[in-house]
Amino acid sequence: MDIAENAALVVVDVQQGFEELEFWGARNNPGADDNIAALLDAWQSTGRPVVFVRHDSVNPRSPLRAGYEGNDFKEYVAQRRGKGAGAELLITKTVNSAFLGTPSLDAWLKAEGITQLVVAGIQTNMCVETTARMGGNLGYEVVVAYDATYTFDLEGPFGWRREAEELAQAAAVSLHGGGFARVVTTEEIVGSVE
Template identity: 55%
Template sequence: MDLTPDTALIVIDVQQGFDDPGWGPRDNPDAEANIGRLVDAWSAAGRPIVLVRHDSREAGSTLAPGAPGNALKAVVADAPHDLFVTKHVNSAFYGQPDLHGWLSERGIRSLVVCGIQTNMCVETTARMAGNLGYEVALPIDATHTFDLEGPGGERIAAADLARATAVNLHGGGFAEVVATSDLIRVVA
């Protein structure tokens, strides 16, 4: 995998509210450690880092501004970053300040997207980035999600949802799905 020196690391919604047991069973207990490894590598290499926080507008949400769960997890809370985006929808490209504008002003065309939830905000942001013409890498082991119930009460396990996201993004041409260790080797 080739990364340009200005490849930006986009860290999505690594927030304390996702530790609430109400979300249900999750996959990938190593996600936060891998996110931390990526942040450390990007920081050491002087590459751009963008932190994104979901500011929910749903009443009673653990991710609502002012709620303890809105805060970033310790692994990224004090991370150096070049831009901090807040959003209230799935895509970081619909947040403030304008992520696409910021990247475009700097000529950044290559992104690594990681964070929480794999099949929600991470996948949506990666898809949109691909649609906008960015080269996107998604380290699937630096994401996690939760079991999800769909129509008719059908429940899909978090690990299956993550696999589906990997296939959708990689097979659909939106992103190259990789492992954290592959990116660390390229950045170091």
Template identity: 55%
Template sequence: MTSDATGPAGLDLTSNAALVLIDVQTGFADPAWGRPSPDAAGAQDNMRRLAQAWSGGGRPLVVVRHDSTSASSPLRPDAPGNTLEPWVAALDADVLITKTVNSAFIGDPALEAWLREREIAQIVVVGIQSNMCVETTARMGGNLGFDVIVPIDATSTFDLSGPDGDVLTAEELRRATATNLHGGGFARVVSTAAVLDAVTTAEASRHDDLGSHRV
């Protein structure tokens, strides 16, 4: 577990927990965003590992894409950077949600309705940026009554200047996100390893149950 990841051991996942993969788009490679998290590549690898685990286990996978309304944004719909990273585009996602704001719950189609229709009460939120769309989505999910899990090392962000001109590093911002979500009770903040362990445990239990029914 990374230093900014806190969370319970023995994490339980529901059989239909949804992975919400936010804004993993090529435009975030643009230098205009500033200095990225030093482990941004590792964070994206963790996102990929989780997506593969979800696909392999038959759990619902939600991909979110940001369609910026800013004419200068690398993420605007007519810009090359709007495209999903190739590995994300190749996923067999259950739904693609497009949004123009920070929260994946304010997009098309409506994420809350999509989850409620499928009786999904638990979501695992990952992606870019930790302190922007990931945190906003997790906060809103918690407010709406979902059981929200955030493997913080499967998120990344960029250095950011405050109103006084002081810069907070990507590492500081991600730690702040972990603290905000945990301290505010919006989400359980864990590691990718904890979630993958929970997937493995759930799969083993499911196979054991299937075996017992054959006896």
């Protein structure tokens, strides 16, 4: 796998509010945070650019709402901000895609000459998937670190309910099989970077 010297790591919504499982329900992939940390360390130690994305929910009940402690990045992410030798960007958003946040991710990537993105974070089938899809649609080469993401059980129409692992796998199949992104493991990515 080829990871460009200026590939941007896009860390999506790794916020404390996602620890409030009474709000979100059961989750998958308990090792995701360790993998996100490993990606951050690999990017920062090699001087590659990192984009930190924060969801500022407009739902007054959401653990991710602005002004609430759950809106803050998880401690291991907060500790790594500003520590890398490469460029760094903070994006805030109120919708699923990091491309619809502030400032403009697309404009920043173009200004930096970046054409490849590695996406990790929370939730696999929500903000990670939407960001990856839009990135692919905009012409970026998108790589998703599958095991550096997680999600939660979810109920949909007709009483259908799917477990977190099913949803994560479905997102991975749609992204990879649909040509939006290449879905790989953290180990594959880190091995290509270091």
